[in-house]
Amino acid sequence: MTPHLLTHFAGGSRCAAHSGRVAPVFNPASGQHVASVPLADAADVEHVVADAAAAASAWGARSALDRARVLFKFRELCLANAEPLAALISDEHGKVRTDALGELQRGLEVVEFAVGIPHLMKGEFSDGVSRGIDMYSLRQPLGVVAAVTPFNFPAMVPLWMLAPALACGNAVILKPSERDPSCPLRLAELFAEAGGSPGVFNVLNGDAHAVNALLTDPRVQAVSFVGSTPVARHVYETAARNGKRVQAMGGAKNHLVVLPDADIDQVIESLIGAAYGSAGERCMAISVAVVVGAATADALVPRLAERVRALRVGSPADAASDMGPLVTAAHRNRVRGFIDAGERDGAQLVVDGRAHPAVNAPGFFLGGSLFDHVTAEMEIYREEIFGPVLCVVRVATADEALALCNAHRYGNGVAIFTRSGGAARDFAHRVQCGMVGINVPIPVPLAFYSFGGWKESAFGDQNQHGMDGVRFFTRLKTVTSRWPAGAAQASFTMPLLK
Numbered sequence: 001m002t003p004h005l006l007t008h009f010a011g012g013s014r015c016a017a018h019s020g021r022v023a024p025v026f027n028p029a030s031g032q033h034v035a036s037v038p039l040a041d042a043a044d045v046e047h048v049v050a051d052a053a054a055a056a057s058a059w060g061a062r063s064a065l066d067r068a069r070v071l072f073k074f075r076e077l078c079l080a081n082a083e084p085l086a087a088l089i090s091d092e093h094g095k096v097r098t099d100a101l102g103e104l105q106r107g108l109e110v111v112e113f114a115v116g117i118p119h120l121m122k123g124e125f126s127d128g129v130s131r132g133i134d135m136y137s138l139r140q141p142l143g144v145v146a147a148v149t150p151f152n153f154p155a156m157v158p159l160w161m162l163a164p165a166l167a168c169g170n171a172v173i174l175k176p177s178e179r180d181p182s183c184p185l186r187l188a189e190l191f192a193e194a195g196g197s198p199g200v201f202n203v204l205n206g207d208a209h210a211v212n213a214l215l216t217d218p219r220v221q222a223v224s225f226v227g228s229t230p231v232a233r234h235v236y237e238t239a240a241r242n243g244k245r246v247q248a249m250g251g252a253k254n255h256l257v258v259l260p261d262a263d264i265d266q267v268i269e270s271l272i273g274a275a276y277g278s279a280g281e282r283c284m285a286i287s288v289a290v291v292v293g294a295a296t297a298d299a300l301v302p303r304l305a306e307r308v309r310a311l312r313v314g315s316p317a318d319a320a321s322d323m324g325p326l327v328t329a330a331h332r333n334r335v336r337g338f339i340d341a342g343e344r345d346g347a348q349l350v351v352d353g354r355a356h357p358a359v360n361a362p363g364f365f366l367g368g369s370l371f372d373h374v375t376a377e378m379e380i381y382r383e384e385i386f387g388p389v390l391c392v393v394r395v396a397t398a399d400e401a402l403a404l405c406n407a408h409r410y411g412n413g414v415a416i417f418t419r420s421g422g423a424a425r426d427f428a429h430r431v432q433c434g435m436v437g438i439n440v441p442i443p444v445p446l447a448f449y450s451f452g453g454w455k456e457s458a459f460g461d462q463n464q465h466g467m468d469g470v471r472f473f474t475r476l477k478t479v480t481s482r483w484p485a486g487a488a489q490a491s492f493t494m495p496l497l498k
């Protein structure tokens with residue numbers, strides 16, 4: 001099969017790239033090179049930014065109600081196309097089809113939140129703050145904004161950004177991951193079909209060159225980024241230096257703390273899904289189990305190992321698969337490299353995913369791996385592996401478990417499993433993390449809350465979606481208004497309280 005050539009999306013339709021540079025897009029389940037994605041050059045960036053700049057003010061001038069109706073229609077079209085959208089996700093990412101449908105649904109929940117934009121953008125009004133003077137505030141769109149997204153959620157993370165940005169009246173340039181760009185391109189088509197004005201939702205395909213051009217272009221007012229921490233830091237610093245507002249979410253190493261009184265069956269069921277779902281390629285995946293007490297660990301590890309060995313690793317299209325392949329051969333090699341490092345550093349490899357039979361099939365498959373007796377100095381504990389590898393760290397006390405979570409440079413999600421309300425409450429209060437689960441392994445905030453980590457998991461003070469999304473994608477303006485009957489008297493002093 002000859003790989004087909006993908007395009008950008010600007011001015012309301014797909015458009016051929018100027019640049020001759022391309023990157024291969026693989027089907028991770030077959031290992032085949034199925035498409036080539038253009039990597040934008042300066043002319044491509046200019047084309048897309050100019051289209052967005054031309055469209056922004058008219059879209060921002062449409063009423064919030066009108067924009068909400070377009071988003072409503074967009075949601076309906078996405079739902080009607082859910083299966084083919086999920087297939088596009090699975091075919092380029094490798095996650096199982098039901099998980100792809102789930103990601104789409106979580107993304108559409110942000111659209112559902114954003115259709116409330118006429119209410120969400122309402123300002124404040126104070127009648128008569130002084131004699132004959134009223135004061136009110138309003139939120140206005142920024143203009144052109146950029147959204148730069150990672151490979152692991154090609155629908156959900158773009159929708160986190162697109163829904164509030166578009167609802168607030170901005171024109172968006174989405175720079176999706178070059179590894180799975182087909183679903184984002186299809187979302188742009190559906191938005192145009194829903195009545196979105198041409199130039200309002202654009203897709204610029206490319207790599208670091210395209211991102212860096214957006215970070216320095218004076219027409220781009222804000223940058224919303226999700227990806228790995230080194231790139232998040234670079235995006236945050238560069239965009240801020242160029243006078244833009246920026247939110248940049250980075251990597252993670254999410255811990256699940258098991259106290260001795262936890263329900264072990266519940267812990268096992270939670271760990272198996274949270275560590276190995278989507279082959280561990282989730283920023284909220286649990287990659288470390290911190291087990292308090294040797295007896296708890298001894299009870300947990302053998303039973304967990306049994307479940308890891310039994311994971312059904314196979315085609316994403318097969319309803320029986322628990323886990324599909326990793327996204328690329330290079331990423332699988334990287335994850336394998338971490339497993340090698342864990343062994344070298346002296347961790348006990350209880351289940352070795354490199355030995356899973358699926359590894360011999362075409363495609364980028366790897367079985368689930370489980371390490372026990374991992375320590376804080378080891379590379380597999382310090383680094384984000386982003387694959388189906390779970391590390392068990394044994395500690396003696398709950399305080400030690402908390403200290404471990406707090407000392408890690410990442411602070412995205414964390415969970416505690418216990419039957420003690422007091423212990424859970426104390427942990428939730430003291431842990432240095434943005435999102436906390438109590439007997440919930442993946443505590444992703446729903447669309448009407450905001451998503452974001454602490455420490456090196458996020459740069460910038462506004463999180464994704466919820467009211468933070470509305471605040472991030474608008475500017476606040478406050479108006480002081482007076483309609484005097486005659487000429488007002490000059491005043492040379494700050495007004496005194498009377």
Ligand code: NAD
Nearest residue numbers: 149150151176177207208211227228231249250251252283
């Ligand atoms: P990545 O950082 O490699 O890429 C993210 C985006 O940045 C892509 O669009 C890519 O083209 C672009 N990019 C890559 N290198 C760049 C550079 N040098 N300069 C400018 N732009 C560059 O991330 P990924 O591998 O696609 O995604 C996985 C990472 O994303 C993991 O670290 C994961 O934890 C993280 N992630 C975080 C969250 C969160 O909300 N915190 C959510 C999802 C994924």
